[in-house]
Amino acid sequence: MEKIDQAFLKSFMKAWIQFHRAPHQLKKRADDCLKPSAFILLSILHGEEEPKMLSVSELSKILQVTSPTVTQLVTQLENNNLVERKINPSDRRAILVKLTEQGIQLVDQQRNKFLDSMKGLIEYLGVDESKKLTELMNRTVQYFQQQRS
Amino acid sequence: MEKIDQAFLKSFMKAWIQFHRAPHQLKKRADDCLKPSAFILLSILHGEEEPKMLSVSELSKILQVTSPTVTQLVTQLENNNLVERKINPSDRRAILVKLTEQGIQLVDQQRNKFLDSMKGLIEYLGVDESKKLTELMNRTVQYFQQQRS
DNA sequence: GGTTAATAAATAGGTAGCCTAACTAATTAA
């Protein structure tokens, strides 16, 4: 096993901490109608190809937060007519969360705004380096997912 | 200017969002005596070589948060005897925040714990890829810093 | 079929991590 240089460890840690504060800057740039956490939850429901319905439990697993956290967020979004709760016919303990038409439109809008603000960064880094960053971020996420199981 | 592929943009966004939730996992692993934000502030005061004193304004600039945010955090840390407030003799409006001996010891401990938990990730990614990630994280941070000025 | 155990979601109360508005005191500028 390769010995890790202590100085590198420290610089990695510093970069990690600073990088994770980056959403701060991003947040200040966008005229968001959605709180960050709401945007993420709606994006998950939106899916890649077509909207899907997920239970509170499923959402809590994907988001890595507890059910009460999801419940509260869903309640707010339901109040704003962005999602609706459906009873799951095959298990009446569970409820399914579904995007409304309004929710679909809003998350589309917000996605485009987010993507626009990302473009500046990608141009700054260059496309190849951005792809590398994407790959490394995905692998890091995989590492933590693997650690949990 | 190179045209950015829309599908790549989306995968970048997804990786960005997931990666920024990574501290979640990290947090659950460490038996921290310090809140994350406190750890960061103490680390800054600790410096790379020897502890330094910084004003609330300086800390707020480094952390990218408002002064009241720093004030509240410093107050908590002062109550726990981890920092002390000093009047700045060259500008009596300003106060300097200084680590106590106890603060120095605690941040040393917590740093080692944090570094230990980072080692698993670095081994997973490999040292070369970890260095690449560090570089890209630093460049991203630079991009946002540059955008602010 | 009846009872107990497990599970899904919701409710209530709390912490962490910020923000803005307003205020006080000190410093600088006019």
Place this chain on the structure above:
DNA sequence: TTAATTAGTTAGGCTACCTATTTATTAACC
């Protein structure tokens, strides 16, 4: 000397979670 600016603090509020508990439903067991 007065006015403007600056540094820090206080108070109230929002976002984003958490744990403990409760209620209703389902699964397991006898």
